Amino acid sequence: MIYLDYQATTPLAPEARAAMLPLLEEGFGNPHSPHRMGRAARAAVELARDRIAAPxxxxxxxxxxxxxxxALNWAIKGIADRAGPERPRIVTTAIEHATVLDTLEWLEGRGAEVIRLPVGTDGIADLDAARAAIDGRTALVAAMLVNNEIGTIxxxxxxxxxxxxxxxxMLCDAVQGYGRVPLPVEACDLVAISAHKxxxxxGIGALWLRDGVEPxxxxxxxxxxxGVRSGTLAPALCAGFGVAAQLAFERRETDAAYIEALWTQARAVLGEGWVLNGSTERRWHGNLNVRREGLDVARLMSELRDVAFSAGSACASGSGRPSHVLKAIGLSDAEARSSIRLGFGRYTTSEEIDRAMTLIRQAAEAQRRMVA
Structure with a gap:
């Protein structure tokens, strides 16, 4: 299987797995217990916290x-609750992850005023609309750093x-951007991140809070x-997250250069007839979202069962609805349904890109010949 769905999840780094194993075996103590095993587990948790928080x-x-x-539910609901009726407005973008949009829809049903900023055909939020929407009644602005479907920054x-x-x-959903692109910490008050990306x-993520911010x-x-988030922590998950974060920042430039080469190769092998969805420049190049006129994506995925890719967000898979992100950038239903998302990264090989893109190109061309 050639895995090209890095936006849905990423392969576990061998170093992260190695850090987890001792805590799944002999180091299984509860990190909130006062005895020696508990203190050892707590030390592993705090080391991981320091590594993740370093950036x-x-x-x-x-x-x-x-x-x-x-993390996102907590940030949104917690800040809205603190703000009260004096600041009922929350401003976000039309292309946020379903976690954010569905949480805001839930809050709307309880009296919140939600403004969803439009994006251009490039998939970038409209700043003029933002200036008009963000006012003294606004409690929270929520925006993702890198879009999970089209990769725009x-x-x-x-x-x-x-x-x-x-x-x-300001709440930033940095799930797809943490460890990959510069994190605008100085502009943010709350930042949500996830280990498996x-x-x-x-099974583990985190919410960073600026000093004085407490949803x-x-x-x-x-x-x-x-004192504000209850539940027993899993030291093994924390340790794996910590090592993965440390690696992501130590290897950020190396990984980015490698992924840039894969991006260039993938587009070259796919060849003509494909249209890129969203900006070419203002995007993470580990996400290649493209469309081809008349492409039957469901059939393509059925024919290429040895290549793992997607038609959009894993969280919306099977809904039968066109992607809300692709619709927001102005695509018709037909164009949205003829789009595929290819995600690659550190453990993708050049040979896999060549093989997968060749198979996708050949299958798409075969579909076109049959229609003609």
Whole structure:
């Protein structure tokens, strides 16, 4: 199987796996227990926390969650609760992950005012619309750093400055960007990240909070994480996340150069007839989202069962609806349904790219001949 679905999840780094194994075996202590095994587990958790938090610099705190879904729910609901009726507005973009959009829809049903900023055909948020929307009634601005479907890099720094100018908080969904592109920490008050998008384990994420920012707790119980997030931590997951984060930042330039080469190769082998969805320049090149007129994507995926790729977000898979991201950039239903997302990274080989792109090109050309 050739794996080209890095936006959905990434292979576990061997180094992360090695860090996890001792904590799954003899080092299984509860990190919240006071005895020696508990203290050893706690030390592993805190080492991981330091490694993950390092890119954020001094100040702030990083709290572990079960994943980015929990982190984003906590940030949005917790800030909205703190703001109260005096600041009922939340501003986001039309191409956010379903976690953000569905959480905001839930809040709308409880009286929140949600503004969804449009994006251009390049897949970049409209800053003029943002200036008009972000005002003194705004509690929170929420925007992703790198879009999970088309890879476009959003103007988080500019949006954060607008939020600050009116006393609102800035939440960045950095799940697809952490460890890959520069993180505009200075513009953000809350940042959500996930381990399994950077070659770490599934089941763990984190929410970084600027000093003085404390959303209302989402989970209640023991308050194990800073008194505001309850639940027993899994030291093995924390350790795997920590090593994956350390590797991501140590290898960021090397990985980026390698992925740039794969991007160039993939586009060359695919050949003519494909249209790139979203900006070429302002995007993470580990995400190649392209369309071809008349392409039957469901058939393509059925024919190429030895190549793992997608038609969009894994979270919306099987819904039968065209991608909300592709619709937001102006594609028709037919164009959206003729689009595929190819994701590659550190462990993808040049040989795999050559083989997979050749198979995709040949299958697409065969479809076109049959229609003609």
């Amino acid at each position: 954020f610099g001094a100040g702030g705190r990083l709290l572990f969650t079960s994943g980015a879904t929990e 959003q103007p988080v720094a500019e949006l954060g400055a607008m939020a600050r100018s009116v006393g609102a908080f 950077i070659h770490g384990p599934k 209302t707790p989402l989970l209640h119980g023991g308050g194990q994480e800073g």
